[in-house]
Amino acid sequence: MILGEFGELDFIYNNQKGWQYHIKVLVRKKIFKNTDKDVANISLELYEPSVGSNKEEITSLKAITYNLEGKEITKSKLTSSEKFETRLNDYWVKVSFALPDVREGSVIEYEYSIVSDYISNLKTWYFQQELPVAYSEFRFTIPEFFKYQKNMVGYYHPTEISERDTDENFTYQYTSAPGVGGKIEKGTGTLPSRSTVTTMTAKNVLPVQDEPFMNNKADIPCRLEFQLMSVQMPHQPVEYVAGTYEKFTNELMDRSDFGLALNRGNFAKDEIEKLSGKSDLEKASLLYNWLTNHFSWNGNYSFVSDKAGRQAYNDAKGSVADINLALVAALKEAGLNASPIILSTRGHGIVHPIYPSYSDFNYVVAGVTIDNSMYYADATSGYDFGKLPVRCLNGNGLLVAKSGSRWVDLKSNAKHSTAITSKISFEDGRVKSSMDIKEEDYSAMFTHSELKKEGNESYAEKLSESFPEWSIENFEYDGESNRNKTNMKMELSQEYDNESVIYLSPILHGAFTENPFKRDDRFSPIDLEYSINKRVVVTIEIPDGYAAELPQPAIVKLANNGAQFMYSASAMGNSVTVVSNLQMNQKDFSAEEYPHLKQFFQLMADKNNEVIVLKKL
Incomplete structure (x- = not known):
């Protein structure tokens, strides 16, 4: 866990570059298990375009690992050989370092300072991390010349905020224009500022956790963001900085x-x-x-x-x-x-x-x-x-x-469509299922890519893992199908005894039979890449001498036509037809909508798992 994280941001004036900001960060982490040692591998990304003089740079970096040996606390310091710099692209550089001698029970501490030329976007401060945070404190001092929009975004966690004013003086060097006789004066000036010091603290912050259908994890953590709105230097008009599209x-x-x-x-x-x-x-x-x-x-x-x-x-x-x-x-x-x-x-x-x-x-x-x-x-x-x-x-x-x-x-026309027609029959002591699987749009494209990469046999083996009690006797893929439409045929079978009661699960493939949403609460939005259409029609031939007991039909809907699930099971003569049909129109759900979405998927999974009971007459 993060025992403490402390940040301090202030402004400096550089005679060559003008206004810059400086941020100093101190982090302390506790390693509880050997498997957690990866948290001692630290990476910092800096915006450093390969063209131009403006950049962010680390001006100091030090790190120590503390271990308890007997009653003595030992210190292992970071060396230059444990630091690495990698250019990621034309704009970003990554500085990485690994703290030495990390073991179970270690406390690691690292401290770094960054100077940035980009005052329009101050560093975002994250109160929430992928690890639990016991204490987080961020103090920033803004000179009176700069007006920033400060936004707390992400998962809500209470923070304590205090503000006070302070006097600052910024020193600059100047060169005057040539005067009488061409005389040029050089000197040092002082620019006073009544600055505002803001301190924000958060305690016992829960970690960000991975959840199903979670996208843009970087948008989830509780954090403070800055946007420079305007600049007004002494005796100068206001300059509005915040850009427009x-x-x-x-x-x-x-x-x-x-x-x-x-x-x-x-x-x-x-x-x-x-x-x-x-x-x-x-x-x-x-x-x-x-x-x-x-x-x-x-x-x-x-x-x-x-x-x-x-x-x-x-x-x-x-x-x-x-x-x-x-x-x-x-x-x-x-x-x-x-x-x-x-x-x-x-x-x-x-x-x-x-x-x-x-x-x-x-x-x-x-x-x-x-x-x-x-x-x-x-x-x-x-x-x-x-x-x-x-x-x-x-x-x-x-x-x-x-x-x-x-x-x-970008998601307006994105669809994932699957239609399966299946026939189940009882022959020679075996239950046989013959499936015709048709896919369109992203469902087809994913399958096409997998088949191209894996081959038919390997792909069929992976499919069989979804229904381990069945064996695949035949698998065919229409090789002429394009990437947007695929057509597959599959034949399955398993043994059955001529028992007085047979329990048969008709929905084998192509429908949700498990609820992906497990947790009681959720703090992140649900982000589906595309609308989802899943239709499964199963026809079951009732063996001679048996009668069928069928599940009740069901219709489940989400508000505003967000999704609809329909299930029916009907008998006609010696056959039973089961239909499972899902239409998922809404792609994005808020955390507040999560309970309804979870319930929707649970009801759907329960119906798709219901069995057909065949009883001997």
């Missing part, structure tokens, strides 16, 4: 590594000439397939690129931005209404809807409007035109164009 869009469109790159689509001219006479949708799809097959993605995320265009095409590989900005440029060259859509991937956090920040975004895809319909495309995904990889299904993306920007719902 209009300003942000204009900046992006004027950048050589974003907006201007969209004009570099002439590399695709020869390919575009081959598309004469095609419809706009055909042109877009064919250009997308051409570039998808041409490029090799290096796995790097970004939304700006200096290479997008002919250089990226000639390299035939690159980052998401290299490839997808080149795709947008090619689509525009073909006369299509195409624009880049920048976004934050799943797990990276939700983009702030009011105040733009470059760090909020880490990905870009193409958006193409054809006949008033929006088509999304990511040439790194391997998916068909119009489909985004799941990593992109994270709330809204920002479509950026010269005419302005607008938000688009």
